Amino acid sequence: MATDSSSQKLAHIHLGVDGGAERFFLRLSGALARRGVRQIAFIRPGRPWRDELAQHCDVREVRFSRSHFKRHVIRWNISRQIRKFGATATLGWMSPASKWMPKPGPNMRTFLRLGDFPDGFRTYGNVEQLIGNTPEIIRQAVEMGWPADRAHMISNFVDPLPEDLEPVNxxxxxxxxxxxxxxxxxxxxxxxxxxxxxxxxxxxxxxxxxxxxxxxxxxxxxxxxxxxxxxxxxxxxxxxxxxxxxxxxxxxxxxxxxxxxxxxxxxxxxxxxxxxxxxxxxxxxxxxxxxxxxxxxxxxxxxxxxxxxxxxxxxxxxxxxxxxxxxxxxxxxxxxxxxxxxxxxxxxx
CATH class of the missing domain: 3.40.50.2000 (Glycogen Phosphorylase B;)
Incomplete structure (x- = not known):
């Protein structure tokens, strides 16, 4: 692929633990890094995939809080770090990330990537665009009132298995x-x-x-x-x-x-x-x-x-x-x- 992305910077907000969504997060961020995209990621402490992510991404561990007051402080701090990093876009992963998204502006756009069906948009105030990995996710989001011109369907991919991969015994x-x-x-x-x-x-x-x-x-x-x-x-x-x-x-x-x-x-x-x-x-x-x-x-x-x-x-x-x-x-x-x-x-x- 000939796309030149060497000047692009992307921030991720990911609150997941361990599963298929996390495997794809690592896969996508790694692929973006190989194409020259510089990235920063805000994740919970102690994730088992933290070191793998750190091989191609600046990782910041954050203790997200349910407290209404602390949420504003944490979101402000994340926004400050994203601005300092110079991100041109922030990508939140799944609905819980929407609570921590920075406000978009002329130099930084915001996206929320959904791998499951939305249950409402109450916390989506700082989300400009939705990405769903199936047409049905996008269809349901639009049916619930999300603007169709701000919804995109992009499916997942998998990495080819190494030719020398040994099966378990x-x-x-x-x-x-x-x-x-x-x-x-x-x-x-x-x-x-x-x-x-x-x-x-x-x-x-x-x-x-x-x-x-x-x-x-x-x-x-x-x-x-x-x-x-x-x-x-x-x-x-x-x-x-x-x-x-x-x-x-x-x-x-x-x-x-x-x-x-x-x-x-x-x-x-x-x-x-x-x-x-x-x-x-x-x-x-x-x-x-x-x-x-x-x-x-x-x-x-x-x-x-x-x-x-x-x-x-x-x-x-x-x-x-x-x-x-x-x-x-x-x-x-x-x-x-x-x-x-x-x-x-x-x-x-």
């Missing part, structure tokens, strides 16, 4: 080498519906295992479900992984079973790892996936449909290859780094 995670491994990633919360995978396991051959990568409030409930259905030995809770790539490379099928998924970064990550993807037809996966060509879609909450789709992929090498090849082309055509960076550099940096 299945035996290290109690999984037979000959098993068919289903992999799912995310927070163990109700809307992610990891229970569907466990229920599907009960109806699939004993050679099928599931790797559930993540953590959350439903961990104990999911473990109890696996025990009740007699699939504990085939359900592997692998915790939150900073880099899931070696696990993806060692798996066979990626499953995204969510009832509510604005985008579905995991779909892109599955495609990127060369895996066939099966997802429930929530908002993001329905937009990303062309059924039968780049993945398979089943109805939300439909265990039998999920089992049928899994059996279809496991029983047909031609279908598996068709999905993998179709996904690879879609990823290259629509979700490459260059494609996404052109859009961001055109309006933000």
């Amino acid at each position: 299945r035996a290290d995670f109690g999984t037979p080498q000959e098993a068919t491994v289903l992999i799912a990633l995310g927070r163990f919360v109700q809307r992610k519906r990891f229970d569907l995978i466990i229920k599907a396991l009960e109806k699939l051959p004993d050679t099928v295992h599931a790797w559930l990568i993540g953590d959350g409030e439903l961990m104990d409930e999911l473990k109890t479900l696996a025990a009740t259905l007699g699939v504990t030995e085939r359900t592997h809770f692998l915790g939150w992984q900073r880099d899931p790539s070696p696990f993806l490379k060692a798996a066979d099928i990626l499953v995204c079973p969510s009832d509510d998924e604005p985008l579905g970064n995991v779909v892109l990550e599955g495609w990127n790892a060369g895996l066939p993807v099966i997802a429930t037809a929530s908002q993001g996966p329905s937009w990303l996936i062309e059924h039968g060509k780049t993945g398979l879609l089943v109805d939300c909450g439909d265990v039998e449909g999920l089992v049928g789709a899994l059996r279809g992929v496991m029983g047909s090498e031609s279908l598996e290859n068709q999905l993998i090849l179709g996904a690879a082309k879609c990823l290259d055509d629509r979700y490459s780094e260059d494609h996404t960076l052109i859009s961001y550099l055109g309006i933000v940096a």
Whole structure:
């Protein structure tokens, strides 16, 4: 990409903890840095990805407060540092960042990037423009009253996996080498519906295992479900992984079973790892996936449909290859780094 961005300066405000949104934040800021954009980021203390971010970004750790008075002081201090840095734009990440955005001016524009649906604009007073990573997020924002001419759709991208990336050793995670491994990633919360995978396991051959990568409030409930259905030995809770790539490379099928998924970064990550993807037809996966060509879609909450789709992929090498090849082309055509960076550099940096 030939865009000259060596004189551009961008400030980020990111209050997230650890997850798909944070992985994309690191990915985007790193890509912008490689194109010469100087960046400063305001984050909470103790984030596990802080040092990785600091490799290409000036990191300022801030103790954000719920106190109304302290919020004004903290926002003033952030604004002062952004002005001193000379940022030409500030990019807030998700709605919580809107509370801390500086006022825009003739020399500094403000953007808020949404990876989930907005729940109102009460704290958006200093936000000039919205960026959503799916058309549905933008559609809902405009329907709620946000001006359409100040809303932009820019989707995510994923980094190609290193050619020499080594997969994890299945035996290290109690999984037979000959098993068919289903992999799912995310927070163990109700809307992610990891229970569907466990229920599907009960109806699939004993050679099928599931790797559930993540953590959350439903961990104990999911473990109890696996025990009740007699699939504990085939359900592997692998915790939150900073880099899931070696696990993806060692798996066979990626499953995204969510009832509510604005985008579905995991779909892109599955495609990127060369895996066939099966997802429930929530908002993001329905937009990303062309059924039968780049993945398979089943109805939300439909265990039998999920089992049928899994059996279809496991029983047909031609279908598996068709999905993998179709996904690879879609990823290259629509979700490459260059494609996404052109859009961001055109309006933000």
